[in-house]
Amino acid sequence: MEVAKGVRSAVRINGGVDQQRAVELDLESVCEKVSALVSGNAVVVFTISGCCMCHVVKQLLFGLGVGPTVVELDRDASGGPILALLNRLAAGGGGGKAVPAVFVGGKFLGGIETVMACHINGSLVPLLKNAGALWL
Amino acid sequence: MNSTTTQFVPSRRMGLYEPVHQMSMWGDFRNTLLDSSPPPELMLEVNANLDNQSEDTTSQGTFAASHRNDQEASKPDDKVLRRLAQNREAARKSRLRKKAYVQQLENSKLRLIQLEQELNRVRQQGLCVGGGIDTSQLAYTGNSNPGISAFELEYGHWVEEQNRQISDLKNALHSDMGDTELQIFVDGGMQHYFELFSMKVMAARADVFYIMSGMWKTSAERFFLWIGGFRPSELVKQVLSPHLDALSEQQRLDIVNLTQSCQQAEDALSQGMEKLQFILAQAIADGLLQEGNYLPQIGAAMNKLDDLVRFVVQADHLRQETLQQLSRILTTRQAARGLLALGEYLQRLRALSSCWSSRPREQA
Numbered sequence: 188m189e190v191a192k193g194v195r196s197a198v199r200i201n202g203g204v205d206q207q208r209a210v211e212l213d214l215e216s217v218c219e220k221v222s223a224l225v226s227g228n229a230v231v232v233f234t235i236s237g238c239c240m241c242h243v244v245k246q247l248l249f250g251l252g253v254g255p256t257v258v259e260l261d262r263d264a265s266g267g268p269i270l271a272l273l274n275r276l277a278a279g280g281g282g283g284k285a286v287p288a289v290f291v292g293g294k295f296l297g298g299i300e301t302v303m304a305c306h307i308n309g310s311l312v313p314l315l316k317n318a319g320a321l322w323l
Numbered sequence: 324m325n326s327t328t329t330q331f332v333p334s335r336r337m338g339l340y341e342p343v344h345q346m347s348m349w350g351d352f353r354n355t356l357l358d359s360s361p362p363p364e365l366m367l368e369v370n371a372n373l374d375n376q377s378e379d380t381t382s383q384g385t386f387a388a389s390h391r392n393d394q395e396a397s398k399p400d401d402k403v404l405r406r407l408a409q410n411r412e413a414a415r416k417s418r419l420r421k422k423a424y425v426q427q428l429e430n431s432k433l434r435l436i437q438l439e440q441e442l443n444r445v446r447q448q449g450l451c452v453g454g455g456i457d458t459s460q461l462a463y464t465g466n467s468n469p470g471i472s473a474f475e476l477e478y479g480h481w482v483e484e485q486n487r488q489i490s491d492l493k494n495a496l497h498s499d500m501g502d503t504e505l506q507i508f509v510d511g512g513m514q515h516y517f518e519l520f521s522m523k524v525m526a527a528r529a530d531v532f533y534i535m536s537g538m539w540k541t542s543a544e545r546f547f548l549w550i551g552g553f554r555p556s557e558l559v560k561q562v563l564s565p566h567l568d569a570l571s572e573q574q575r576l577d578i579v580n581l582t583q584s585c586q587q588a589e590d591a592l593s594q595g596m597e598k599l600q601f602i603l604a605q606a607i608a609d610g611l612l613q614e615g616n617y618l619p620q621i622g623a624a625m626n627k628l629d630d631l632v633r634f635v636v637q638a639d640h641l642r643q644e645t646l647q648q649l650s651r652i653l654t655t656r657q658a659a660r661g662l663l664a665l666g667e668y669l670q671r672l673r674a675l676s677s678c679w680s681s682r683p684r685e686q687a
Contacts, residue, residue, distance in 0.1 A: 237602065238630070239595045239596075239598050239599040239602070239630050239633075239634070240595060240630070240633055240634075240637070242594065242595045242598045243591045243592055243594065243595035243637070244591070246590070246591040246594045246595065247587060247588065247591035250587050250590060250591060251587065284633075299637055300637065300640055303588055303637065303640060303641055303644065304640075304644050306584050306587065306588055307581070307584050307585065307588065307641070307644040307645060307648050308644065308647075308648050308651070309577075309580060309581075309584070309648075
C-alpha cells in the first residue's frame with residue numbers, strides 16, 4: 188500500500204486541473220491494480236511490445252538471473268490507463284520515457300537510465316536480492 | 324668589314340704610326356722630368372705632324388668611302404631584306420607562342436572553375452567522408468546539417484582542449500602536487516568527457532546516423548566503435564586496469580565488479596540494437612514486390628529511428644556512469660593516472676589513423 192500511496196500522491200502533484208478530478212477516480216482503480224501487481228511480484232517491468240529499450244531492460248534482468256513479471260501494455264486490457272499512470276511517474280522523475288518502467292520490491296525504481304546507473308554503481312544487485320528476486 | 328676598305332687601312336695606320344711614335348718619345352721624356360709639363364716645341368711638332376697626316380688620310384678616306392658605298396650598293400638590300408624577313412618570322416613565331424600560352428591559361432582557368440564547382444557540389448551532398456578531426460586537420464564533411472557542422476566545430480575545440488589537459492595532467496603528476504590540487508585536474512578531466520557526451524546527444528538529435536557511424540572520429544577510433552563511442556568495459560579492462568598500481572583488495576574487487584556490470588549493460592544494449600535493426604529491416608521490407616509506393620514503409624522506418632537516438636543517449640549515459648564509478652573507486656592519484664592513460668590511449672589511436680592514411684601506397 189505504501190507504493191499505492193506514493194503513486195497517488197505523485198499523481199496528485201503532477202495533476203491539478205478540473206479534468207484530472209474526474210480521471211482521478213479512474214486512476215484510483217488503476218493505482219490499485221498496479222499496486223496489487225507490484226507488491227505481489229518481486230520485479231515487475233511494464234513494456235510495449237515494439238519498444239527496443241524495453242527489450243534492453245528485459246535482457247539485462249534476464250542476464251542477471253532475474254525472472255521479472257513482464258506486463259506488455261499494448262496487450263493488456265487496462266494498458267492505456269496504466270500507461271497514463273506511468274507517464275505521470277516518469278514526468279515526476281524529470282523527462283524520461285514512460286516505458287520501460289521497473290518496479291522492485293513493490294517500489295518504483297525507474298526507467299532504463301536509472302536501472303543502468305544502479306547497476307553500474309553496484310546498487311542494483313543488492314536491491315534485487317533484498318526483494319527476493321535473486322539468490323546468492 | 325669587307326675587303327675594299329682594308330686597302331686603305333695600312334696607309335692610314337702608317338700615317339698614324341709616326342705621330343704615335345713621336346708621342347711615345349715625348350711620353351718618355353716627360354717621365355724623366357720632375358715637371359709634368361712637356362716642352363712646348365715638342366708638342367707643337369707632334370700636333371703639326373698629326374694635322375698633316377689627317378689631311379692626307381681624309382682625302383684618301385673620302386675617296387675610299389665613296390668607293391665603298393658603290394661596292395655595297397647591291398649588298399645592303401640583300402642583307403636588310405634578309406634581316407627583315409627573319410624579324411618577321413621571329414615576330415610571327417612569338418605571336419603564335421603567346422597565343423598558345425594564353426590558350427593554355429584560359430583552359431586552366433576553366434578547369435579550375437569546374438573543379439571548384441564540383442567540390443562545392445560534393446561538399447553540399449556531404450559525400451566527402453570525414454577523415455577524423457585532430458588539432459591539425461578538421462574533418463570537413465561539408466555537411467549541410469547545421470547541427471552537425473556545429474558539432475564538428477565544437478569537437479575540434481574539444482580535442483584541442485583535451486590535448487592541453489593531457490599535458491597539464493602529465494606535469495601535475497610529475498610534480499609534487501597535493502591531492503586536493505590534483506583532484507581539481509581530475510574533476511576537470513571528467514567534466515570534459517561529460518561535455519563531449521552532451522555534445523554528442525545534441526548531434527544525435529540532428530543526425531543519428533552520423534553519430535552511429537562515428538563520422539567525426541579518426542579511422543582507427545572508428546574500428547573500436549560501439550554505439551557511437553568507446554566500449555566502457557574495454558576502457559576499464561584494457562586501458563585502465565593494467566596501469567593502475569597499488570590497488571587495495573577492495574579496489575581490485577570493485578574494479579572486477581565494475582567490468583562485469585559494464586559488460587552486462589553493454590550486452591543488453593547490444594541486444595536491444597539487434598532488435599531495432601530487425602524491426603527496422605522488417606518495416607522497410609514490408610510489402611516488397613507489391614503495387615503501390617513505399618512511402619508508408621519509409622514513414623514507419625522513420626518512426627523507429629527515434630529509438631536509435633535513445634540508444635546513443637543510453638550508451639553515452641553508460642560511459643558517463645562508468646567514469647563516475649571509477650572516480651568513486653579510485654584515489655585521486657589513481658584517478659589522475661587513469662585519466663592520463665585514457666587520454667594518451669586516444670591520442671595514440673589518432674596517431675595510428677594519421678600514420679595509416681599517409682603510408683606509402685603500392686604502385687598499381
